[in-house]
Amino acid sequence: MKILVVNAGSSSLKYQLIDMDGEQMLVKGQVERIGIEGGHLKQTVTLPGVDKKVIEIFQPIENHVEATQMMLKALQDPEKGAIRSVVEIGAVGHRVLHGGTKFSASVVVNEDVKDAIRECIPLGPLHNPANLMGIEACEKVMPDTPQVAVFDTAFHQTMPPKAYMYGVPKKYHDQYGVRRYGFHGTSHRYVAQRVGQRIIICHLGNGSSLSAVVDGKCVDTSMGLTPLDGLLMGTRCGTLDPAVVQFIANNENMSVDEVLTLMNKKSGLLGISGLSSDMRDIDAAADAYNGDAMLARDMLVYGIKKYIGAYAAAMGGVDMIVFTAGIGENNGALRERVMSGMEYLGVRMDHARNAACADGHATESVISADDSPVKVLVIPTNEEIMIARDTLDLVTR
C-alpha cells in the first residue's frame, strides 16, 4: 500500500509518498508560502535507480485546499509524478502537534477526532489549526481515502504525574490542562522502539528535546506545555526562571505575548551568538574564537549534560544514550563535547566511530567502545516512516 504522509504548517505543506511494501520513499515534496505572496511547490521523485525527477511550480496558492490539489496533481504528473491515480494512495497520515491528554496513540480521523484536535488549539495555537486545515483539505479532495492523525505529544503520555505536573495550584491543571506534555514524540518513539532498557534520547535539531525511556515507555521529557521548555535551541531559550518574563516585560515595556515571541523566535543559539540559529554557523564562528558563539555552544553542551545526569538519576541509571536529528546525527564534535567527562556514568566513547558518523554520513551506529558499560548510539530519526507505519497499521486492522 502507498501511504501519503502530510505535515501541514500555517503556510506550508510538506509531504512524502511511501510505498509500505519495503518502506520505500517514492516522492518528497513541499508546498510553501500558502496564502502569502510567492507560492511555490517543489517535488522530487526519490526512487533509487531512477533519475531524480523534479517538479517546481511558482504560482499564488490561496489556501490549504489549493495546496493539496497542487500536491495531488504533481504526484499524478504523467512525466514527473509517481502515481497514475489518487486511488493508489491507500491512506493519508497527518502529523498533528498537540493531542493533549486525549491521545496516547495515533487514530483514524473522524468528526470526534477533529473536535478533539480543535479543543487542543489553545495548547498548540500555531500548529493545531494548520494541522486541521491539512486534514480537512485532504478529506475534501480525497473523500474516499482514510485519514490518520499521529500526535507529537502521544508518546509522552506515559509520563507519571510527578514528572508532568508543574508546581502551580493544581486547579490550573484540572481546569486548563496546564502540565508538561512533551513534543517530538514520533521521533522519540522511532528511536525508542528499536532499543530496550533505560534510554536517554537526545533529539537535537532546530528544536531539541531529551527524553528518558524505560522499556520503550517515556518517563520524562524536556519540553513542556509548549515546545519552548528544556534545552537551549536554535531560536528558543529553553528552561529559565519564569520571573524573567515579568522582568523583561517591565523593563522593555513589552506584553507577555511579546516576551514569549522573543523567547520563541529570537533567543537560543541565535539570541546568544547574535549570529545564527544554525549550529553549523555557531561551530564555524566558535572555532574562530568568536566569544558569543563559544558561549552559545557551551550553554547547549552544558544543558544536554545536565539533562543526561538528571535522567540517569530519575531512572536509577542508564543503559543507552541515543543521539538523533540534524545536530545529533551530524555533529560528531558536539557529541564528543557532550560525552566528555561522562566516564563517571559509565560512558567510554570510541572516538573514531564517533567521528565517522557525521556531516551527512549518519547511519545507525554504535559510537561507544565495545567495553563501554553505557552504549552510545546515533540513530537517524524518521518521523515520516513512523507516521506511515501507524497509518498502515490503523487502516489495515
Ligand code: ADP
Ligand atoms: P528541524 O528541527 O527543523 O527538523 P534538523 O533536525 O534538520 O531541524 O536540525 C537542524 C540543525 O542540524 C541545524 O542546527 C544544523 O546545523 C544541523 N545540521 C543539519 N544537517 C547537518 C549536517 N549535514 N552537518 C552538520 N550539521 C547539520
